[in-house]
Structures are given as structure tokens and as C-alpha cells.
Amino acid sequence: MYINCDVPFSSDVEKFKELIHFLYRIGYQAAIVNVNSIKEYRELLKTNLIVRKPTDIGYPVSIKTLLKYKVKELPIPLIPKITIHPKNAHKLKNELGSVINFKTLVAVETTDKNTLEVAARDGRVDSLSVPTAQHQKALSKGILSLAKQNDCVLAINISHLIFHRSISRTRDMRTLYRLIMKAKVNSYKYALGSFIGNPWNARGPKENIAMLVSLFDVPEFWAKSIVATNSEELVLRFIKRDLGLFIESGTEIVFKKEPPKTEKQLHETKQEVRKS
Numbered sequence: 701m702y703i704n705c706d707v708p709f710s711s712d713v714e715k716f717k718e719l720i721h722f723l724y725r726i727g728y729q730a731a732i733v734n735v736n737s738i739k740e741y742r743e744l745l746k747t748n749l750i751v752r753k754p755t756d757i758g759y760p761v762s763i764k765t766l767l768k769y770k771v772k773e774l775p776i777p778l779i780p781k782i783t784i785h786p787k788n789a790h791k792l793k794n795e796l797g798s799v800i801n802f803k804t805l806v807a808v809e810t811t812d813k814n815t816l817e818v819a820a821r822d823g824r825v826d827s828l829s830v831p832t833a834q835h836q837k838a839l840s841k842g843i844l845s846l847a848k849q850n851d852c853v854l855a856i857n858i859s860h861l862i863f864h865r866s867i868s869r870t871r872d873m874r875t876l877y878r879l880i881m882k883a884k885v886n887s888y889k890y891a892l893g894s895f896i897g898n899p900w901n902a903r904g905p906k907e908n909i910a911m912l913v914s915l916f917d918v919p920e921f922w923a924k925s926i927v928a929t930n931s932e933e934l935v936l937r938f939i940k941r942d943l944g945l946f947i948e949s950g951t952e953i954v955f956k957k958e959p960p961k962t963e964k965q966l967h968e969t970k971q972e973v974r975k976s
Contacts, residue, residue, distance in 0.1 A: 701763055702905035703730045703931035705855060706781075706829070706893020709744050716747075717774065724775040726904035730766055730935065732779045732805065732893070741782055741802060749773065750780055752803075753942060761939055763932050769939075779938050781805035783829055789818040800824050803942045805934060807855060811838045820846035826937060827853040827891060831860070833875035844883045853889045853934060858911050859903050877916050885922040891930045 704723055710716040723731055733750070735741045744750055754768035770777035782799045784806070786792035792808065792815050799806055808819040809829035819825045820843050828847060830836045839854075847854060856876065861869050880890075892908055903911070905927045912923040 701729045701766070701932055702727055702928055703732065703935060704728045704893060704902075704905075705732045705827075705891040705931050705934065706734050706831075706857070707731045707778075709733050709735045709740060711740075711743055713747050713749075717749075720749075720774050720776065720778070723902060726902060727906060728776060728904070730777050730779065730931075732781050732931070732934065734781050734783055734807070734893075736783055736785070738782070738798060738802065741780060741804065744780060750778055757943060761936065761943065761945070763936060765939055766935055779805065779935055781807055781826075783807040783809050785809050786812075786815050786819075788812060789815050791815075792818055792822075796822065796824050803938075805938050809835065811835055813838050813840060813843065816843045817846060820844075820852050821850060823850060825850075825852055826934060827855045829855045830879075831855075831857040831893075833872045836875050836879045839879060839883070841882070844888065848883075848888055851889070853891045853930060854883070855891050855893055857893060858908065858915070859901060862903075863901060873915060880916050880918065885918055885926065889930050889933070890926045891934060892926050 707719065707723065710719070720731060733744065735744055745752075749771055751769040751771060757765060757768060766777050766779075768777075769779065782802065782804050784792070784795040784799060786795055786808065787810070789812075792810075796806070805826045806824055807827045807829045808816070808825050809831070810816060810819070811834050816828060816838055817840075819828060828839075828843075830839060836856075844854075846852070856879075858876070861872055861876075892912075909920065909923045909927055912918040912926060913920050918926070
């Protein structure tokens with residue numbers, strides 16, 4: 701399933717809906733919506749475009765469960781993510797303590813190496829957002845190793861490179877290429893987002909795969925994993941968190957017994973069986 705991992709939320713609801721429809725038309729089947737604060741997250745909830753705790757879930761959960769998070773007004777389901785921008789490790793811990801009360805994906809975006817090291821070690825952090833060359837240069841071997849050990853995803857961006865001027869584009873492409881060579885895609889988990897505000901700056905999943913292959917020498921199989929498989933893992937992580945299936949790190953509920961059906965539900969089931 702092709703999932704755009706970083707769609708910025710807009711308080712202009714109609715404009716935001718247009719963006720989601722556009723992403724659907726260029727090939728995405730779901731999107732992770734990014735907000736930068738708890739306040740903005742609450743605004744997102746008020747739009748009623750995000751489904752929380754669907755009741756008719758079948759177990760065990762799979763990527764098909766994502767369809768239960770789709771609302772009628774949109775062509776694809778949306779998953780929330782809060783990105784925090786701490787300046788130091790102390791602020792990181794404080795902000796994580798606040799956002800963890802909300803069942804969303806959590807990303808950290810900073811250029812401070814000490815903060816990145818703490819974030820990569822913290823199991824509450826789902827991804828490190830590294831959209832620019834400055835963010836990517838801050839990823840030391842130690843930080844990357846911690847991210848790998850703790851299953852923390854590296855969220856990168858290539859769409860914006862198209863719109864940079866020639867000199868800055870070449871520099872940014874070189875930095876991202878070095879990161880991919882240092883942290884091989886077959887050993888580290890990457891996810892790809894558009895980080896877009898203007899819909900016309902977005903690129904479809906197949907175009908992104910082609911750019912990863914041609915510009916950064918990523919094998920096609922792993923390019924597809926970045927655009928699809930790794931994104932699915934993030935979404936499943938959110939669904940399990942949202943449904944309360946996590947008990948502790950490394951331990952989760954894989955099956956929940958459905959509550960007994962009422963007489964009305966049993967009668968409806970019998971009617972469906974007879975019709976079939």
C-alpha cells in the first residue's frame with residue numbers, strides 16, 4: 701500500500717480536503733497527517749477527518765484494518781502524527797511526556813546531536829524526521845545505530861529537491877546520497893514523505909520510487925519498501941496503539957476475543973446466512 705508519510709495539516713479544511721483528493725489521484729492509498737503541536741492535533745480532530753478507535757475491528761489486525769479509519773468525505777484514510785522540535789534533551793523528555801498521552805505516531809525533528817541520540821533510544825519515538833541536509837548531517841553513526849536497534853524510522857524527503865536552485869539542489873542530493881550510503885536501506889528503515897504545502901509540489905509513489913532508483917542508487921526492491929512496506933509498518937504501529945494492543949515494549953496483544961453477540965445481531969447473522 702502506497703502511503704504518503706508526511707502530509708502537513710492545514711486549518712483551512714476545504715483546502716486540506718483538496719490536497720488529500722489530489723494525493724489519491726496521483727496514486728496514494730493512505731496518508732499520515734503531520735501536526736506540530738498538541739493544539740494543532742486537537743484542531744485536526746475537530747475536522748472529523750480522523751477516525752479514533754473503530755468499533756468493528758476484526759482480529760488479528762492487518763494493513764486491511766486501515767480501511768476502518770477512512771471517513772466518507774475522503775477517498776483515503778488518514779493517520780495522525782505529532783512532530784516535536786526540541787532544542788535539547790531536557791525539552792525532548794518534557795514534550796514526549798505530553799504527546800504520549802495522545803495515541804498518535806510521534807516524530808522528532810532537530811539538528812542537536814545529543815537530542816537525536818536520546819530520541820533514537822526512546823521507545824516512544826516512532827521516527828526521526830530529517831527533511832533537510834542540515835538534519836541529515838546531524839545523524840552520526842551512533843545515532844543511526846540506536847535508531848536501528850530501537851526500530852526507529854528515518855523519515856526523508858526528496859520531492860523538495862526538484863524545486864531547489866541548482867547549487868543547493870546538488871549539495872542536498874549529495875548529503876542525502878551520503879546518508880543512504882552510510883545507513884544502507886537494507887539495514888535501516890526509511891520512510892518517504894512529501895513535506896508539501898502546495899499540492900502541485902507533490903510527486904506520486906511511482907515517481908518517488910523512480911527518483912530513489914535513478915538519483916540515489918537504491919535498488920528497486922528496497923525503493924518500494926521505503927515507499928510502501930515501511931510506511932505500512934508505521935501505520936500498523938499506530939493502529940495497535942490506538943486500539944490498546946500494546947502492553948509494554950516488545951509485548952502486544954495479537955488477538956482479542958469479540959464480545960458475545962446480542963439476540964438482534966444473531967438474528968441478522970442468520971438472515972445473511974439464509975440469503976447466501
